[in-house]
Every structure is written in structure tokens, then in C-alpha cells.
Amino acid sequence: MSFEGRLSVSNSHPFLIEAEELLSDHTSHLIIDARSEEHYSAGHIPGAIHFCAYDQFVRSTSPIGLSRFQRSMAETYSKIGVDPHKPVVVYEEKTGMRAARDCWMIQYMGHPNVRILHGGVEAWRQKNGALDTEPISLDSTIFDCIARDDIIISARDILGHLATPTTTVLDVRTYEEYTGSGGSSCCPRQGRLPGAHWLEWTNLLGKDGRFKTSEDLRRILQEHHISTEHPVITYCHRGARSAVAYYALKMAGCHEVRNYIGSWHEWAIRNDLPIESGR
Template sequence: MLITAAELISKLPEGRLVPVDVRPETAWRDASIPGAVSLNVYDYFIPESDEAGIAGMAAGAREAFDRLGLGKDRVPVFFEEQTGMISPRGLWFYELVGLEGGLILDGGIEAWKAAGGDIAPGAGLPDAIRQSDGDVAFHRELAASTEEVLRHEADIFDVRRRTEFEGTFLHPCCARAGRIPHSHFAFYEDMLRDGKYRPADEIREIAERAGLSPDREIITYCHRGARAATALYGLKLAGFDRVKIYVGSWHEWAGNAALPLEIGPAEEV
């Protein structure tokens, strides 16, 4: 799921790998990896994490990848400034719709430049993932609905900042502060070091300290489902195979006054 900058520099001339710049369009236009396409995967908000919402999300993602000609012999390499909360989300969308082989440029464009990679202004038309009423096959097991979270048959993993988790910070777009009851906690950035993923054994230690087990299914969430993707791939690197994302995350949960929440320091879970 990861490729180093040196590997990408070596393999890019073969023509099979396609750099996908998931930074803001202005950054892509200014200076990007030569030949990179622009895809906004960050500003997407699922309308509701129910079956219709999840299906429409998958359809919209597939349509965006098809417009960019990604898939089969054109394998995307998602990148941002460093490995953060956006490039893993791009890969998650790609895998959600059943496309295979996608990669994250570990260390992002900063690692590319440090390795001696060329830079060029982005050219062409940018694209974005949007909700769609189309119908596509997709890996439903990679996304969790609100109903699935409520059933609490999986471990719920909150990867926001501690202030968000404990309810002392509230995003302006969220109706309530707090967390989903009985959530496990670790900050997603702790899985990264110097703009790259930590080694698998270090991530596994972080996950185990949070009370997670590879024997249990895990549902990650954050504010809008982006940091949750970073955590998902960190867990996968560490050998946790049964992981899905609650894409609506706290933004959606907080907006429904009927859903329970907790505030304050974490309890044992």
C-alpha cells in the first residue's frame, strides 16, 4: 500500500503509475510531480451513513476514478505534502470501489523533492469525489453505517485529537462536542513520524495500548472520515485486517440528537 519516493522515481518512466495530487488545486497548479492529476478527496461529506448514502458515495468515487482513467493499467499513487490525512483517504476510496494496486507515496511530495524528483506545474482539469445516484459494485465491508456503530459489535476507534475526544473542543460545523460511547482512543498522527508511517511494530504497540486487538473488527472514525483512513492503513500495516471507516464520523453523529455521546476523560473499554 506504500511506495517510497525513490521507488516512484525509478518506476514512473514505465508509464503504469499515475501520481494523484490530493492537495488543494492551487498547490497542484503551482508545483507537482510531473504528469500528476488533481483529485479532491478531502472535501467530500457523506449525506448520511445509511445504505443509500454509502452506495452513493461509492458510485461517486468510481465515477471520479473513471473520469481520470484510473484503474487496471493506470495505477494511482496518492500524495500530499507529507503522509497525512488525505492521501490515505484517496486510497481508501479507490479500494472501496474494488480497484486494486493503488498506493500512497509515503512522505508525500516533500519526500519526492528530497529524493531529487523533478517538479512541474499541474496541467489539465481537476476532479473531485462527489455523491452520485449511480449504481456500482463496491466493497461494502470497508464502510460502516451509523446502525453498525450503534450495534457496537466492533471496537470503535476514535483517532481525533484528545480535546475532540474529551469534548473540550468543538468544530464549528458540529452540533455537539464529545465522542461515541465506549470508544478506544489514539491520535492518528501518532502512527506517523517525520511525515511517514511508523514501522509496523510501533503502530501495533500504539493500537494495543489503545485496547485494540487484531482478533476484533475495528471501526475507525474522526471528524469527517479522513484521519480515520490514515489510521485504517496504519492498522493494516500492523496486521489488523478487519478495519472499516465510519465515514460520517463525528460530524454526522453530533448532528443527530438521538445518538448517545460521552464527554470527559476516557473510561476503560
Template sequence: MTANPAILSAAELKSELAGSRPPVLLDIRWQLGGPDQRPAYEAGHLPGAVYVDLDRELAGPPGSGGRHPLPDPEAFGAVMRRAGVSAEVPVVVYDGGQGWAAARAWWLLRWTGHPDVRVLDGGLAAWTAEAGQLSAGRETPAEGDFKPTSGPAGLLDADGAAARARAGILLDARAGERYRGEVEPIDPVGGHIPGAVSAPTTENVGPDGRFLPADALRERFAALGVSGGTPVGVYCGSGVSGAHEVLALEVAGIAADLYADSWSEWSSDPDRPVATGPLPQ
């Protein structure tokens, strides 16, 4: 695999862990609406990895800002320091499923100023497939020194997302049936932001959960209307799978902004327009 600044393979991670500057590992296992994943983490995780709870530590309380609003930066910084994250030490994040939760942590760390954070491509399954060792119980790392710096760069609000759909391209990372408004299992109403293009993030990975090669991702996004110089935005249901699409774009060498509050915020306001059907309009 060619080195990529956003992801790394299990083999690359094993090599780095054995090197002179091993990364801090964060386990972001999570299941939407499912049980707490800490017991699974304690049963077996990458050696040294610290568990971080997406719902409680990578999001603020649900409400008018959606189901997974951004966490308070100071609270997020405290969580990262307790997990051993420092500004000058690389960080690798992983999860046990689709990579969505890991991508949320990757995006938050990047947005708050960490210079070196990557996602383990293929997650826990890729590690175990490489005969990677697992540890049980909890880890207690030394406190890190990471202090978040945040700003508007990389982040869209509702008005910014609507503007991006008009002047640029706005990708909807949810399943196609939710985009079309055929079903909506979670949020108040089905459909999409007018002008947004359906681009399910599940199509950015292969059957093994690993990202498609960068060239294949570039071709996919080009077919969706992403071209050189076009401002790109992404949203999803609540800012989790959308972060995974931003990561896929990064793997392809394409910068994109995230509407982090996403459809769960947009659809909560009855005055905001909603489009349905297979077309952006």
C-alpha cells in the same frame, strides 16, 4: 523500506514511474476550512499527477450525512475516469500535508473496488526531499475505464459504529481534546461515541509525516486494545483523518472498517448518546 501493499516510499515511486507499468498519480492536496489547493498543485506537482478536489469530488454535499458524506459512486467513478484511473493500472495518491486527504482517496478507491492503490508515504515533502522533479500547470490524461463497485464491506453506519464499540473496538482518530469534549471547533457538540477509544491518528506518524514502522504501529494498536480477531472500527470528525487511521492499521496488517460519516453525523442527532472525559465510557 520493506514493500507494503498500502504505502510506498518516494524512492520506490521513482523506480515504478521509470518502469514498464507506471502508476496513475492523483494529487489530493486539501486543507480543512482553507483555501482551494488547485493553485498550489498548478505551481508544482509530481509529473503526470492529476488534481482531485476532496470537498467537491471525494465527498457528497454536506448535510444530514455529515460534513464529508460519501460521494455518489457513479459521480466518483466519473471523476476517477477523467483523472485517468483504470481498473488494471496501479494508482498512487499523495497530498501536501498530513496524508489525511490522500488516505481518503485511497480508502474510497479500495472501497469501490480498485485492486491496486497506494499512498505515497510522506507525501509531496517526501518526493521533493528525494530531489524529485515537479511539473507545473494542469495535466490532461487519457480517460480511464474504472467503474466503481460498492457494498457494505469495510463501511460502518452509526448503528454499526455503536455496535463495534460494544462488541469489538472502535477507535476515535481525532485529537484527544475533542474526544474528551474539552473543545469542539467544528461539530455541534464535543465528546465521543460511548465505548470508543481515543487513538489520535497524528500519533501514527513520525515528525517527517511518514508512518511509523509496521511493528511500532502493531505495538501501538495492541496497547489500545486491538488484538488478533477483534473486529476494529474507526471514526473521526468527517471521515478524512479516520481513513488515515484505517491506512495506518492496514500498514500494520490489521483490517478495519470506517464509520465514514463519523462524528459530524453522530453529533448532529441530539438523541444519540455522547460520552466525555478520557475514558471510553
């Protein structure tokens, strides 16, 4: 597909913004650079602040756990200057898990207008966008959480879906993580959620660092026997790779998608939750 075709496709999705659009009006957006501090210091989009919630795990998706996390993130977003009345754009080097998780997180917290820079700062450079090395900090704001319960799911609620044949639980980690032959050392158990389908998140992105087209995504889902007509629950280790999958499934036309933000990090530490392993 031509670039113009890719552009028109992405513009039909409210969670993506193209470099051209941001270039034309970047001063009206709060821009968040989710890369490392080293990369930010080497050159960032003018006006962008440096922040990433990648290392902030959701350790419990119980009502109390989510309430604590919401309070913590509302305080954090207030401190860094996230204004609920100003559009937010999050980016990294290309389209990836860090920007997707932050975008999903801010959306979950109730911000009505947050998008991922499609193709990341690489797309910005390709359109001759300027870079700045001056660090940016903003005045604090008041960011109150209005949680989006329609885009998240808890461990308790997943248990109720495991026996539901019309709900797909989608593991987007590596095959080694999925089978339990590998995984993060912080997790006391390795394996997957019972009955989970496997589709590694990297298959949803093109070599150009952008989401594949909606048509290609639908084809990939069909090949993996995932219906766009039925609910899908995405998970990974910390809800980052699964955030990429969440948005890719939205692009493919899935009617109901929820990101399990606690993901394997929470599931593995709870011995009361069932797991599977092996092929």
C-alpha cells in the same frame, strides 16, 4: 531503524509505494496530487492530476446514502480519468489525511491497485525527483463502482457493535474533540461514540512524515489496550484522519479494520444516536 529497514517494511504493505519505486516507473501510474491547488501549481510530480475528495462528506451511511455517494464518486472519478485498469498513486506533502482518505475512497469504490506515496512529495524531492508546473488533465473514463463492503461500516452497524466487548471503536481526533470540549462548528453535538478508545492519529506517524514501523505501531496499540486480534472501527470527523489510522492498523497486523467514513459529521447530526462526553 535504518532507512533501508523502513523501506523493506513499507514495501510489504500493498497500500504504500516508495519514492524510489515510483521514480523508476511513474509513467505507468495515474498519479493524484491531493494537496491544495496552490501547492499543485507551484510544482507537482510530472503527469500528476490535481484532485482531492477531502471536502466531499459522506452525509449518510444508510444504504440509500451510500448508494448516492457511490454514484456521485463514480461519476467524478470517470470525469477526472481514473482508469480501473491502471495503478493509482495518491500523494500530498508528506504522509497525511488527505492522501489517505483519497486512497481509501478509491479502494472502497473497487479500484484493485491504489497506493499512497509514502512520505509524499517530500520523499520524492529527497530522491531528486523532478517537479512540473504544467497542469495535467486526462480524458474521461468509465469507472463503475464495485463497493468494498469489507472496509467500511455504517452508523447502523456501529450501534450493533457498541455493546460488543471484543470490538474496539477508535476515536483518532484531538483530545478536545474526544471529550467534547472542542470540535467542528458544523456539528450540532460534541463528544464521542459511547465506549470509544482515544488515540490521536498523529501518534501513528513519525517526524519524517512517514508511518511508524509495524513494531512501533503494535507497541502503541498495546499501550492503548487495542488488540490486533479483534475488530477495530476507526472514526474522526470526516473519515480522513481515520483513514490514516485504518492503514496504520493494517500495518500493525489488525485482522479486521473498518473506517466509519460518515464519522462524527454524520453521528453528531442524528439525535437518535447516543454520545458521551467528558474525560
